[in-house]
Amino acid sequence: MRTRQLVFFFMILSAAPGRSQDFYAQLAEKEGGRIPQIKHGDRFLTLVQKFGNLDLSANERIVKYEAAELPALKISVVSKVYHIAEGPVLQHDVELSSSRKMTEDLTVFFPVGLLERLDRATFPLKNGLIGSRTDFTDNSIAGYRCAGRPEKHAYDLALPLVLLERADEKSAVMTDPFFTALFDRGAVRWTYPKEVGFEDAVEKRTIIETGHVSDMDSGMSRYYQTILKEVPPGPEWIKDIAMIGYDYMSDQGRGWYADIDTLVKWIPPSDRHKVALCLHGWYDIVGRYCYNEQTGRLDETWINRIRGMELSLADIHHRITYARDKGFVVLMYFADGLLSSKGLPGLNPAHILEEGGWNGPDVIGGPYKRNPACPEVVGFYKNYARALFAEFASEVSGFVWDETFYIQAGMLGARECSGYVDRAHMRLIKEIASILHTFAPGKAFFTSDDISDGSNATGQVPPYALLADGCYQDSGSLPSYWSYGIFPNYRNMIWSCNWQALTHFNYTVFGVYAYRTPVVITNGWGDDRGFSEMTEEEKSAFINLFNYRKQFRTDLKGLTVLPPYFELK
Structure with a gap:
């Protein structure tokens, strides 16, 4: 059975075009690949893997961690590769829980492969403009403000979506909109302030990496198809x-x-x-x-x-x-x-x-x-x-x-x-x-x-x-x-x-x-x-x-420049 699963997995891997090959390979990395980092107050915690399972037939990996210094802190990551009509998707569902109340801020650095190497990033900025940058020497990319500890980034996002280019590959990284998300080189970061900590019994985040995202229209469409799949469009x-x-x-x-x-x-x-x-x-x-x-x-x-x-x-x-x-x-x-x-x-x-x-x-x-x-x-x-x-x-x-x-x-x-x-x-x-x-x-x-x-x-x-x-x-x-x-x-x-x-x-x-x-x-x-x-x-x-x-139907598009105010005489 194990041999049959491996053959099935590698058949998928060899048949999957472009970016999806990277996603399957990432899913199959030894020991679950990249490990999240957790900062509690001013110190980083040591995460110990307590469970790991790769289900090749389902293209899914489950990894569970515990913090050595804070055993009450539990982290679970379920990563799954799937396809929608337009392209491949690697979805990470992150769950955090703790039986003890926090006494310090807790910051999560979740590793994201697509954010490690990029030539250009393009954004849906809060002011309606389509922004982009090619200089990442500060190791930050952009930021979205919502719950938690929001930080206003120079590239202030309207929603947590970043379009990426590297050589001839175009992709995107996105998160759920319910919590702040700071996109850094190699990771998505967010903070639970000590005043509230983990409000839910299990705090959940969704991070998605996806390929074949050619422009802002396709990026927004992918956001609706994945992150907001339970939210229908308006009539x-x-x-x-x-x-x-x-x-x-x-x-x-x-x-x-x-x-x-x-x-x-x-x-x-x-x-x-x-x-x-x-x-x-x-x-x-x-x-x-x-x-x-x-x-x-x-x-x-x-x-x-x-x-x-x-x-x-x-x-x-x-x-x-x-x-x-x-x-x-x-x-x-x-x-x-x-x-x-x-x-x-x-x-x-x-x-x-x-x-x-x-x-x-x-x-x-x-x-x-x-x-x-x-x-x-x-x-x-x-x-x-x-x-x-x-x-x-x-x-x-x-x-x-x-x-x-x-x-x-x-x-x-x-x-x-x-x-x-x-x-x-x-x-x-x-x-x-x-x-x-x-x-x-x-x-x-x-x-x-x-x-x-x-x-x-x-x-x-x-x-x-x-x-x-x-x-x-x-x-x-x-x-x-x-x-x-x-x-x-x-x-x-x-x-x-x-x-x-x-x-x-x-x-x-x-x-x-x-x-x-x-x-x-x-x-x-x-x-x-x-x-x-x-x-x-x-x-x-x-x-x-x-x-x-009345001649036009509404069709919203991101702007390259803000239209200057005018008054008709």
């Missing part, structure tokens, strides 16, 4: 949208109807599927959203604090049907990030991550951000999502989780409930999107990441939209934000509302021409003038821009 209809609207229960709730009645006079039925209207401000209070935790259902009636009027489920259903019957795509506001109101009964201080945030008329007693490291907080949002989707998912086309940027990279939670809150938030977004897809396939769940250059409060935001169906953010359509949404939403879309849609119409014009973002209308906040309240000249300007934009 195709999102790429047809050429106009978006936000209504914050405008004009005592009448603005929604007035704007729709006016839009139908300007937009023919054949184009209305390219217009998405989002119903905002429909709920009672930020942090509750009409959800009754005792019954697990939404309230039948409630007082809308934004306008001081009574609303009901029947009223919201009518608003949705009114827009849908006229051919428009309807979206619904999900929540304001992890924000809640201190004035709500039953406030648990342990759930407070930090105070502050949006403090509008739909907030009572002041705002605070909930801590997603607390299981009760996660449970609330999942249960609320199920109730909301059960009521409305069959009628609307998608939901918008606003202000997801509140949780920044590297946040470690509060004393009462410490943890990697950015990772927890990312996992929660993935779970809620999955809940929606189960309830109603073809419906979309959007985040609002507002990723920016770091000169303001949203410069350290992880790419939460990677785990959703796209990003409908509240960046005011500011020109400098657009490029930061390209790579996290590469296969989906990046939109923004503009509450000053008339005052800053030029922002919308720039977005349409430079990035092919949708035309934006809003009502109920900021300029507080919906489409029905515009002059004929203003309406014509928006419709003319829509008629231009």
Whole structure:
């Protein structure tokens, strides 16, 4: 049997083209090949191999280590070679556990063969540019910031993906997006800070080496096929949208109807599927959203604090049907990030991550951000999502989780409930999107990441939209934000509302021409003038821009240069 397995393995090895030969050879290296390094505080630990098994028929090797100085620390590495249509893949699944709490930072240096010898590295940079470098004398390559100890690298990655060139070979190395990843010569590195240590009973990372990656498009495609294989792309209809609207229960709730009645006079039925209207401000209070935790259902009636009027489920259903019957795509506001109101009964201080945030008329007693490291907080949002989707998912086309940027990279939670809150938030977004897809396939769940250059409060935001169906953010359509949404939403879309849609119409014009973002209308906040309240000249300007934009489907691509801001005269 052993002889037959070896013959089978070497038949595969001899038949496998190019880079896959290296992967099979690496898998078969004596004693498991390269050994991870672990730094505990300021000293490196000695890893002792406790188990090793090479399953040739499965093209898989399992190696387990123990730290001699810290026997409680266990490390398992499962490496497996497989093929997808475009090329070979060597996947490393790393697991770490410890029966003792850490007293020092613990840094993992995981060896990666493709990172040892390279002539050029190319990156999806956070600012939307495709960057590259050929000088690696500092032994570092690039860095991605998320949970753990994020370090801002000169080559700051939008997601943990590095394209590599050596002679005539083109390949890529990538990791899961849930934790910081620093790409060095020969290794991927990340750190568990002592304040949290191993939050999960078993901490897991996935590192992938893959061949035949010719350019950024193929690199991004490979990332979706491997790292994000459990996350489906957004539905195709999102790429047809050429106009978006936000209504914050405008004009005592009448603005929604007035704007729709006016839009139908300007937009023919054949184009209305390219217009998405989002119903905002429909709920009672930020942090509750009409959800009754005792019954697990939404309230039948409630007082809308934004306008001081009574609303009901029947009223919201009518608003949705009114827009849908006229051919428009309807979206619904999900929540304001992890924000809640201190004035709500039953406030648990342990759930407070930090105070502050949006403090509008739909907030009572002041705002605070909930801590997603607390299981009760996660449970609330999942249960609320199920109730909301059960009521409305069959009628609307998608939901918008606003202000997801509140949780920044590297946040470690509060004393009462410490943890990697950015990772927890990312996992929660993935779970809620999955809940929606189960309830109603073809419906979309959007985040609002507002990723920016770091000169303001949203410069350290992880790419939460990677785990959703796209990003409908509240960046005011500011020109400098657009490029930061390209790579996290590469296969989906990046939109923004503009509450000053008339005052800053030029922002919308720039977005349409430079990035092919949708035309934006809003009502109920900021300029507080919906489409029905515009002059004929203003309406014509928006419709003319829509008629231009509707010719194109969304197709995001990395940039070689940032488009300079311009205003049309």
